[in-house]
Amino acid sequence: MPYGTVNRENIEIMVRDFYTIILKDDILGPYFINALGDDVTKGKWPEHFHTLDSFWVLMMMGKRGYQGDPFPPHAFIGQLYLETFEQWLKLFHEVVYRLYIPEIAEKFYKKAEILGAQFINNLDITDDDEDDDD
Numbered sequence: 001m002p003y004g005t006v007n008r009e010n011i012e013i014m015v016r017d018f019y020t021i022i023l024k025d026d027i028l029g030p031y032f033i034n035a036l037g038d039d040v041t042k043g044k045w046p047e048h049f050h051t052l053d054s055f056w057v058l059m060m061m062g063k064r065g066y067q068g069d070p071f072p073p074h075a076f077i078g079q080l081y082l083e084t085f086e087q088w089l090k091l092f093h094e095v096v097y098r099l100y101i102p103e104i105a106e107k108f109y110k111k112a113e114i115l116g117a118q119f120i121n122n123l124d125i126t127d128d129d130e131d132d133d134d
């Protein structure tokens with residue numbers, strides 16, 4: 001049964017499910033392995049999960065906890081393309097629609113979509129980004 005409410009417990013499940021899938025993804029996996037390593041039980045991963053849990057608790061429940069700025073890390077993790085964001089959103093869509101009822105899944109997805117668009121804007125990513133150095 002999909003979750004019909006949002007709480008920290010089911011956000012923790014969502015975040016871990018999402019990153020399990022992300023790490024196996026050919027496009028997204030390498031960015032996370034480079035930044036955080038390939039073993040989610042070690043190193044920077046537990047802290048990253050905790051950050052993401054708090055981030056989504058803030059986004060979905062309005063509860064304080066996450067105090068960072070989600071944008072800066074994305075400027076330092078390697079070249080990102082529109083395709084990278086599209087793939088991230090596609091996998092996020094799959095996970096939230098599998099775990100939550102559609103009304104809630106849609107709310108998660110919309111938040112991610114808006115933030116993704118801001119990242120793309122801030123990072124000055126365009127379709128022909130790969131040709132920038134030419």
Ligand code: HEM
Pocket residue numbers: 027028031032035048051052055068069070071073074077080084085088112113115116117
């Ligand atoms: C809408 C899309 C996205 C959202 C909402 C999002 C959200 C976040 C948030 C909240 C953090 C934690 C920031 C902090 O430490 O305070 C984070 C970190 C990170 N994100 Fe994203 N992200 C998105 C897209 C992406 C994409 C496309 C990639 C690359 C494949 C990516 C790679 C990373 C990595 C590697 C980190 C960890 C950086 C580090 O701690 O060194 N993200 N993201």
